[in-house]
Amino acid sequence: MPWSAISTWRVPCPGVNVQEQGESCGRAHDLSCLPALAATWRLKLVNDDLKALLRALPSIDELLRASAVMPLISRYGRELVTDILRALAQRARESLQTHGHASLPRASAESIILQAARDLADLMTPSQQPVFNLTGTVLHTNLGRAPLPAEAIAAMVAVASGASNLEYDLETGRRGDRDDHVTAWVCRLTGAEAATVVNNNAAAVLLLLNTLALRKEVPVSRGELVEIGGAFRIPEVMARAGAKLVEVGTTNRTHLADYRSALGKHTALLMKVHASNYSIQGFTAAVAAPELATLAHGEGLPFIVDLGSGTLIDLTRFGLPPEPTVAATLAAGADLVTFSGDKLLGGPQAGIIAGRADLIKCIKRNPLKRALRVDRITLAALEAVLRLYADPSRLVERLPALRLLTRPAGAIAAQAMRLLPAVRLALGSSVDVSVVPCRSQVGSGALPVDLLPSHALQLLILGARGKAVECLQQAFRALPIPVIGRIAEHALMLDLRCLDDEAGFVAQLGALKRLRATP
Numbered sequence: 001m002p003w004s005a006i007s008t009w010r011v012p013c014p015g016v017n018v019q020e021q022g023e024s025c026g027r028a029h030d031l032s033c034l035p036a037l038a039a040t041w042r043l044k045l046v047n048d049d050l051k052a053l054l055r056a057l058p059s060i061d062e063l064l065r066a067s068a069v070m071p072l073i074s075r076y077g078r079e080l081v082t083d084i085l086r087a088l089a090q091r092a093r094e095s096l097q098t099h100g101h102a103s104l105p106r107a108s109a110e111s112i113i114l115q116a117a118r119d120l121a122d123l124m125t126p127s128q129q130p131v132f133n134l135t136g137t138v139l140h141t142n143l144g145r146a147p148l149p150a151e152a153i154a155a156m157v158a159v160a161s162g163a164s165n166l167e168y169d170l171e172t173g174r175r176g177d178r179d180d181h182v183t184a185w186v187c188r189l190t191g192a193e194a195a196t197v198v199n200n201n202a203a204a205v206l207l208l209l210n211t212l213a214l215r216k217e218v219p220v221s222r223g224e225l226v227e228i229g230g231a232f233r234i235p236e237v238m239a240r241a242g243a244k245l246v247e248v249g250t251t252n253r254t255h256l257a258d259y260r261s262a263l264g265k266h267t268a269l270l271m272k273v274h275a276s277n278y279s280i281q282g283f284t285a286a287v288a289a290p291e292l293a294t295l296a297h298g299e300g301l302p303f304i305v306d307l308g309s310g311t312l313i314d315l316t317r318f319g320l321p322p323e324p325t326v327a328a329t330l331a332a333g334a335d336l337v338t339f340s341g342d343k344l345l346g347g348p349q350a351g352i353i354a355g356r357a358d359l360i361k362c363i364k365r366n367p368l369k370r371a372l373r374v375d376r377i378t379l380a381a382l383e384a385v386l387r388l389y390a391d392p393s394r395l396v397e398r399l400p401a402l403r404l405l406t407r408p409a410g411a412i413a414a415q416a417m418r419l420l421p422a423v424r425l426a427l428g429s430s431v432d433v434s435v436v437p438c439r440s441q442v443g444s445g446a447l448p449v450d451l452l453p454s455h456a457l458q459l460l461i462l463g464a465r466g467k468a469v470e471c472l473q474q475a476f477r478a479l480p481i482p483v484i485g486r487i488a489e490h491a492l493m494l495d496l497r498c499l500d501d502e503a504g505f506v507a508q509l510g511a512l513k514r515l516r517a518t519p
Contacts, residue, residue, distance in 0.1 A: 057093060058109040060086055068113045076120050084116045084123075131482040132505055136454065136495030137443035138404050143484065145342040145349070145443075146401040149388065152347065152381040159380045166376040179364070181379045185386035189312050190326040192337075192354035196364050197382065198372040202237055204338040204351030205306050209241035211366045212302060212359065216268035219246040221254040221287070223280055224273035226308075234273055234306075243268065253285040256295060263299055270296040272334075273306045274324065293333025302335040302359060310339020310352070312389055318396060318406045326354060335359060344442075346401035347385035348378045404498050405442060409453040412496050413437075416455045419496070419506065423457055426509035431472070432460040440497045452497070459492040479508050 063069060063085045064078075072081050092112060131143060139145045148156075159166075169176035179196050186195035198204050209218065218238060225247070227233045238245045244266075248258040259270060270292050289305060296303035311323050323344065329337050336359055341350030351372075353363060363369065374382075388398050396402050416435040424433045436458045439451035461468045473492050476483040481504060485494040499505060 057089060057096070058112065060089060063089070063109060063112060066109060066113060068110075069116075072113075072117060072120060076124060080123075081116065081120065084119050085112065088112045088115055088119070129482070131484050132501075133498045134456075134483055134485045134494040134496060136438060136440040136456070136486060136493070136497060138440060138452075138498060139343050139401065139443035141443070146346045147404075148348065148381060149346070149385065149399055151388065151398070152384040155380040155384040156377045159376050164376050164380075166379070178373065178376070178379060182383050182386060185383060185389075186352060186354050189386065189389050190337075190354050191330055192326075193357040194360035195352060195354040196360055196369070197341075197374055197379070198351045198353070198369070199374050199378075200349055201306070201308060201310075201338055201340040201351040202232060203372040204353045205234075206237055206241045207363060207366060207368050207372055208304060208336060208338060208353055209238055209243040210368055211363045212304075213241070213243035213268035215242055215244070217244045217246045217262075217264065217266045218268055218271050219248045219259050219262040220271050220273060221249045221258070222247050223249065223251050223254055223284075223286065224275060226273055226275060252280050252283060254287060255285060256287050256291050259287065259292065259295055263301075267299070267301060269302040269304055271304050271306070274308050289329060289332040289334060293335075296335075297333070302356075303333060304336040304338070304355075305329050305334040307337055307339040309343040310337075311344040313392060313395070315344070317392075318402065320405060330355060341382055341385075344401070345385065346399045348381040350374055350378055350382055400500075404500075405452065407497055409437075409455065413455040415496050415499065415502060416457055419457060419502070422506045422509055423459075426512040427459065428513075430462055432458075432462055434458050434460075436493075438493065438495055440495055454495055454497045456496060457494040459494065460490070475512060479511055481505075481508060 060082065064073075064082065069081065069085075089112060133140055133143050135143070137143075165176070166181075167176050167178050168174075182197055183195045186192060198207055220234065220238075225234050225245075235245050246262050246267075248254060248262045272287075272289060272292055289303075293303045307324060307326060307329060309323070311325050312327070314322070314325060316322050326337050326339055334355065336353055336355035338351060338353050339345070341347040341352060353360065385399070388395060391398075396406055413435065420433060420435060424431075427433060434457070436456055438454050438456040440454040441451055459472060461472060469487055469490060469492055473485060473487060476485060476492070476494075483494065483505070485492050487493070
């Protein structure tokens with residue numbers, strides 16, 4: 001019978017169980033509906049197949065009973081393992097619904113358990129970890145600033161593992177003052193009458209101004225309106241403290257007369273900000289601290305100095321560029337000085353206010369002091385570091401920050417030559433590795449224009465284009481102990497000034513042997 005003679009055809013009707021009612025529902029269908037009927041049946045088969053795949057997924061109970069999961073439960077705990085398995089099972093379910101059979105390998109019990117082990121390991125790995133700082137910046141803000149000496153670490157461990165006399169006077173049996181653990185040393189080393197400690201120098205400035213200049217005016221030279229790391233600016237800190245900034249002078253030149261003309265009945269104090277993270281050169285003028293102190297005291301006003309980085313000793317005795325010390329600043333007439341604990345001082349993050357006892361007493365009564373105070377661990381570390389300053393002759397060998405800053409360029413060059421063969425072997429012939437002289441910097445806003453002679457391993461990818469150097473840099477960051485360098489002149493520079501653990505650095509280079517520079 002020719003196809004043209006056929007007008008109707010009996011086919012199974014969608015939605016009818018053909019096993020129970022036969023191959024036809026008994027109704028005639030126009031042949032024009034066959035494509036739609038075929039599509040409907042294909043969809044039904046696909047849906048049935050998907051349901052079967054979803055039913056085949058292992059249950060959470062099955063996964064938890066698997067022998068490979070037992071070690072995970074023992075290590076990480078049943079609750080966390082269950083959460084991870086449940087999330088992975090849901091992910092497998094969604095992938096099956098989207099990709100069907102293509103997702104089957106990732107939906108098996110073995111695959112889910114293996115991924116759970118990876119996820120748990122990643123989750124429980126501390127996010128903050130040691131790195132090799134080969135950037136050439138010694139006090140690198142993003143890398144934790146000053147490394148702590150062994151004495152400070154031991155002191156932190158001692159008080160962290162149990163109760164301590166943080167605010168308890170062992171002699172009287174009464175409540176004590178946590179600042180007492182460090183103020184005697186600060187005063188001894190700076191000549192201050194009293195001191196207090198908060199969590200960083202910005203907090204010290206904020207607390208000081210909020211106490212002494214709330215809703216009052218504070219003249220500051222336009223050339224000293226610094227911006228510190230993270231885009232925090234002196235004018236913004238002053239505004240948050242409730243003080244009104246009065247700008248005096250110009251960016252490059254400010255005279256004593258500028259301060260004098262800014263004085264009024266609403267003036268709270270005079271403030272000088274040390275330009276510790278930049279330098280203005282050329283046609284410049286600034287008012288020295290003794291002159292400002294004389295002006296302030298003649299008007300019955302306090303004179304305060306924000307030293308920023310701050311140092312307790314004359315750095316020139318160690319061959320470093322000069323930086324104003326806290327003691328010299330107080331001797332020059334400052335009533336209060338604020339400075340950091342984790343920069344040139346070489347200790348933990350902290351902000352220290354030192355100076356007149358009556359002003360410190362007022363500051364400590366401010367409710368903000370409690371909000372900005374430091375904990376017992378910071379105080380223990382700071383006290384241990386301050387004690388090291390009692391013996392300046394051994395400070396270089398005992399204080400890591402100072403030791404790294406004063407490291408001879410010749411010693412760094414010798415280390416670079418020792419490392420050269422191992423790094424070349426690890427990277428292969430596609431990367432040219434050489435020893436080159438370079439300049440390190442102090443960092444964290446200290447001595448910004450003074451550079452320290454150093455040496456670096458220069459890693460230059462031969463014939464590379466595009467982002468090859470960034471890929472090489474990323475490979476070093478992916479090592480067990482990440483290596484942080486810097487890119488300069490299309491090469492990766494590893495400044496060795498801060499490389500203490502030479503053996504540890506070499507030991508992990510094997511992970512780079514499979515690397516070939518061109519991505």
